[in-house]
Amino acid sequence: MIRDCQNKGMLIMATFDIIRQLEDEGISMGTDIMLYPLGEFTQAIHGLSFAIRAALAFGGIQRGDREGIYNYLSKRPKVVIIQLGPLDQVKVAAEFAVLFNGSPTITDQDVEEIPGKYVVQKDYDQMIQTAIELRDMQIKLEAIDIPVAYGPAFEGETVRRPDTYVEAGGPSKTKVFELVKMREAEEVEDGKITFIGKDADELEEGSGSNLGILIEVYGKKMQEDYESVLERRVHQFINFAEGAWHTGQRNLLWIRLSKKGVESGLRFKHFGDILYAKLHDEFGALLNRIQVTVMTDQAEIDKHFPEAMEAYEARDERVAGLVDEKVETFYTCTLCQSFAPNHVCIISPERLGLCGAINWLDAKASNQITPTGPNQPIEKGNTIDEGKGIWTGVNEAVREHSHGKLDIFSLYTMMETPMTSCGCFECIVGLVPEANGVIIVNREHSGMTPLGMKFSTLAGTVGGGQQTPGFIGVGRYYLVSKKFISADGGLHRIVWMPKQLKEEMMDRLKARAEELGTPDFVDKIADEEVTTDPAELVEYLTKVDHPALKLPPMM
Ligand code: SF4
């Protein structure tokens, strides 16, 4: 029954007797997998308390407004009590208290039913279905044949280092990519899932593995512009599997399989089954044929890698000629709200989503595919501040999609009402007051920065959908955009960035520096080999005559 709930994306609050059984079965609990242990005999009341808090926090209901709470809880969240085993006075009292607030009970006991409110269901296999129908929940269920549980409940599950059996990409520095590619009909055999290389069970515990995921699709309505949109969903689809964790995108993936997952039989090859099923399910109108190749074999990855890099490059090029002033419409992205419920990315031609995987064209394509999906067009509306990048239409969208938590987004400054971050930023931009400039640190860089914090620590402060002036999460290509913190001085503010990132972006950085009439600028950016100490950094900047020192103060 618990599994059934998890697969259907329900939050479960288990009472004491259930918790004991779960412990005996070795089933893990926690908020990240939506199975939450409650206290002892006052039991259901804690669940009710949670629902009421939701009404107060999200529903705008005032304390003491009993009728308002009843009305809200009659609609959402769709709470239902499953009552198993003998009843006593306390349990019944608690259940009626919950009923009094708009949520029904289903029991396996012989009681007199109150239709729609106190319902008997003795067949345990039917209990969750009864709950779903009783509360009219909308659930789209697709059976995916893998040995672990699968569903939105596991999307937020993190596989921590000690629990990891094998990882690909990330700090393990192995070669990874994920790619969706459109092909001709005869090149794609629908349902063909291939695995090439050694799978998790043949790899040593604690090891790092190469990993490539190639999804080849054919569809009459499919367009090349849609490839990146489908590809971005790989992140979510893999995270839905219990014991699998996915972050990053393109050739900057980081994937983990947990020890428990591998023990239960989860393998890399199952990504093929998952992606095949989910892509068909979500993009059935677009795709007629899907085949997936998952590979850990080095030679096989080397074979496909150039095509992947070419595709990523081509996508970035397509958007390169577009400027914010020339379009009337920006797009939202709320795909990450499952992690950061009030976070919204505003995507403009010159500022891509902070995950680096969705640019303005991608968002546009995504909206064409799913008009009610996470990428909604925003009319810019009236300009409030051209320099800082503030528009009435954007603010309205921010207010709506942050559920009233935020009123203003400035697209071109990090110092005032900057854009928020979920957690999947490719890079963090952070103010170093002493240097009158900013450092950039990318996810792959595990070392120290002149801010006295590593990427991981910084990520904790910057993420979660909060506005944190002085810090923003960005996609790496935003660094070379003309709108990169343009209100704060732009590219010339960059005083430090990891060597590897600098080298990877060298051509683009140089091109942008030349546009600004400072062809030697990139050499003036310090890196970890120069220093990670703020005082030494300033010394270095002075020595190389870094332009940031001559810009107006940032604070
Ligand atoms: Fe969308 Fe932003 Fe999440 Fe990327 S980081 S998927 S653009 S919400």
Ligand code: ZN
């Ligand atoms: Zn995100």
